Amino acid sequence: MTKVWLGLFSGIAFGYVIQRIGATDAHRMARSHLMLDSDIPRFMVLATALSALGLFGLQAVGIGRTLVLPTSLVATGLAAVIFGIGWGIAGYCPGTTWAAAGEGRMDAVFALIGGLAGTLLFAHFHEVLIPLLYDPTNVGQITLTDLFGSYAIAVGVLAIGFGFCAWGIGKVWGERMRVVEFRQGHGESSSSPSE
């Protein structure tokens, strides 16, 4: 039961934070994909870099559980392409659909239903698809530690690399970025134009 409360608490905190950065807003996500707004991609890579450092600290004192997913060259790559198309169309990823649906965005509710349909389809054909697409090019649970030989060095490389990405995204996106502005009332419904 403790697990459920921990999960619920973690989810509430997570959903709250991603709403506050605007990740649950498909409009802002589309602008991020169009390189007009750099905050969300920068937020994602910086949060990941900091998490990697935090997890390194946890591991140093022997706390926490890790589970590295294997890399399948074909399945992981193909899955990422399918995912990227869906993300570009909807502007939602699996986690943000829950938070955005909770927020009251109807298009996210439909993304959630679509997600259940996609899950249903994959789960139905799991026994066919995994041996066909995943297993043949599965290179195992490889990590950067395998590449660099030391966990400490690998964490440093990732944190610096992602930190550089956060800076670089700001540079590349930044030229065309404009500060987001809102008009009160606008967007609440299409029947209240402010012109």
Added chain:
Amino acid sequence: MAEQDQTTPPYWRWIPTSFALAGIIVFIFATFGPPASSSGFVSVLKGFFQAAAPEYIADKTHYQAIPGPGSWLMAFVLGMAIGGFIAGRTSKRIPVRDMPPIWEKRFGPSRIKRYAATFLGGFLILLGSRLAGGCTLGLFISGSTQLAVSGLYFGVIIFGVAMLTARLIFGKMERTETMDDIE
């Protein structure tokens, strides 16, 4: 275009928010393990089938691999919805809307068209996530935090393809689109 609104976006700033999210992620690693959200979809369906058609999932690997309702994974996605609800209700400035203005400008005000598109988008992101074993959170963020090559590989491709897809969909609007010029 009010000048003071331009200087105070309604969103939190990205650097402090990154620290906040990283704190939550590290907390999750400490108290549960790698965070994941696409698995929550499997838990929901598993719960449904356990009640409606237990014989259907009895020999299905995907449902056997993921815990059902009453699990951390299921509680987490429900928590996400609650967190989104609380955040949405307590923010006066972040607009909650059923259709992104950029979409309305490109495809018109048809809600059916938008909902059909997000249904398709949702379908694709979960199909991809279940094939790879995780989503933006469960594979890219969790995986990269653990230095997994799978997470980095997945992350680079999803960003690239989503950027390309958005460009194909919204086309030339890309240069002119702002929040304020949809009226």
